Amino acid sequence: MTDVLIRGARPYGEGEPCDVLVSDGVIARVLAGGELPDGDLPGGAEVIDAAGLVLLPGLVDLHTHLREPGREDTETIASGSRAAARGGYTAVFAMANTDPVADNALVVEHVWRRGREAGLVDVHPVGAVTVGLGGERLAELGTMAASAANVRVFSDDGKCVHDPLIMRRALEYSTSLDVVIAQHAEEPRLTVGAQAHEGEQAARLGYPGWPASAEESIVARDCILAAHAGARLHVCHVSTAGTAEVLAWAKGRGTRVSAEVTPHHLLLTDERLGSYDPVNKVNPPLRTAPDAEALRTALAEGVIDCVATDHAPHAVQDKDCEWAAAKPGMLGLQTALSIVVATMVRTGLLDWRGVARVMSERPAEIGGLPDHGRPIAVGEPANLVLVDPDAEWTVRGGELASIAGNTPYEGMRLPGVVTATLLRGRVTAAAGRIG
Ligand SMILES: NC(=O)N[C@@H](CC(=O)O)C(=O)O
Ligand SMILES: [Zn+2]
Numbered sequence: 061m062t063d064v065l066i067r068g069a070r071p072y073g074e075g076e077p078c079d080v081l082v083s084d085g086v087i088a089r090v091l092a093g094g095e096l097p098d099g100d101l102p103g104g105a106e107v108i109d110a111a112g113l114v115l116l117p118g119l120v121d122l123h124t125h126l127r128e129p130g131r132e133d134t135e136t137i138a139s140g141s142r143a144a145a146r147g148g149y150t151a152v153f154a155m156a157n158t159d160p161v162a163d164n165a166l167v168v169e170h171v172w173r174r175g176r177e178a179g180l181v182d183v184h185p186v187g188a189v190t191v192g193l194g195g196e197r198l199a200e201l202g203t204m205a206a207s208a209a210n211v212r213v214f215s216d217d218g219k220c221v222h223d224p225l226i227m228r229r230a231l232e233y234s235t236s237l238d239v240v241i242a243q244h245a246e247e248p249r250l251t252v253g254a255q256a257h258e259g260e261q262a263a264r265l266g267y268p269g270w271p272a273s274a275e276e277s278i279v280a281r282d283c284i285l286a287a288h289a290g291a292r293l294h295v296c297h298v299s300t301a302g303t304a305e306v307l308a309w310a311k312g313r314g315t316r317v318s319a320e321v322t323p324h325h326l327l328l329t330d331e332r333l334g335s336y337d338p339v340n341k342v343n344p345p346l347r348t349a350p351d352a353e354a355l356r357t358a359l360a361e362g363v364i365d366c367v368a369t370d371h372a373p374h375a376v377q378d379k380d381c382e383w384a385a386a387k388p389g390m391l392g393l394q395t396a397l398s399i400v401v402a403t404m405v406r407t408g409l410l411d412w413r414g415v416a417r418v419m420s421e422r423p424a425e426i427g428g429l430p431d432h433g434r435p436i437a438v439g440e441p442a443n444l445v446l447v448d449p450d451a452e453w454t455v456r457g458g459e460l461a462s463i464a465g466n467t468p469y470e471g472m473r474l475p476g477v478v479t480a481t482l483l484r485g486r487v488t489a490a491a492g493r494i495g
């Protein structure tokens with residue numbers, strides 16, 4: 061395997077620039093900048109000029125929709141892996157709402173193998189909690205956990221495990237497997253026909269509302285169920301200020317709960333609904349500006365543990381149509397880091413150490429990945445990302461690696477450019493600078 065020398069990067073954006081030598085997939089040396097004599101360079105090493113760049117552990121996404129099997133017209137494991145690598149990710153968790161549903165060992169092993177074949181990012185399949193996401197019968201969590209795919213996260217995402225008895229059983233079962241149940245918190249009785257956040261905007265436009273209480277009531281319920289079961293709960297795509305309050309309460313009393321927020325809920329609000337453009341339709345819906353503000357604070361304070369993309373590719377015909385007929389979801393893998401830079405770093409809420417925590421270390425811990433989100437130190441696996449903190453780029457859906465192009469950031473200029481991503485020492489994505 062070719063060695064890689066990263067010259068002049070600043071780990072976590074801190075201290076003096078240094079040189080990082082990657083050999084056999086691990087970090088072999090970390091030296092003060094320019095200290096490594098050229099004579100010491102292993103023959104044929106790939107050199108990355110990283111002056112001015114920030115070096116972080118490779119990003120980890122707990123919540124990605126890769127659409128394979130079933131909707132390969134919108135994304136495949138290969139195309140989604142390319143998008144992930146370009147976005148700075150070295151590991152992603154692929155949600156189970158595929159067709160067929162990933163509710164058994166056969167499907168999760170298939171996804172895991174396809175991810176290995178693509179070889180750009182570690183693709184960890186999420187297993188469904190219930191058979192066919194039907195919400196009625198528990199899937200065979202144990203078999204999926206014991207399979208070659210080694211499933212550690214289970215979720216019916218796209219649907220809420222709304223029956224409290226099923227959710228209770230899933231949580232209780234999960235404790236013996238040491239896995240986590242990730243909930244899409246949406247009380248279905250409160251969101252029948254819902255199209256947008258229940259509030260002034262939706263009322264003005266005549267959209268049936270998706271109330272904050274539909275999310276908050278499920279999160280509160282599940283925190284209580286998890287606490288009684290002694291189980292681990294993960295809350296997907298937290299979207300309201302009230303949910304952050306519930307999480308703070310539950311964590312304060314020792315509940316084993318973690319939570320994620322999406323980049324779009326940190327940046328975008330229901331102000332956007334006025335455009336009638338379904339590119340803004342997503343589940344849970346874009347909320348109010350005070351919600352977005354509260355989510356940023358909760359992420360900075362650790363009440364929300366991490367950022368997850370909820371990357372949700374959709375075909376043109378499912379997005380370029382009237383609002384009510386459009387499918388919810390938006391692309392996220394290649395824009396996530398930039399949105400976090402815009403909302404959290406440029407605002408002074410997080411430093412780069414904090415970015416590493418919320419986009420790499422915490423998601424790796426929650427998902428049970430021992431080789432990701434590791435310190436940048438000798439002997440550690442070389443899962444790394446180099447970011448140009450000062451550069452900007454313009455988002456063009458057609459230029460993203462995903463097959464679908466449904467980005468709400470079309471034409472926007474965003475700060476922070478992923479210059480290179482390394483998976484076990486191999487460069488999986490690079491934007492110039494490599495010689
Ligand atoms: N977020 C979305 O709006 N859509 C997701 C499902 C989900 O995450 O709930 C999808 O699979 O398209
Ligand atoms: Zn969801």
Ligand SMILES: [Zn+2]
Binds near residue numbers: 125155
């Ligand atoms: Zn999702």
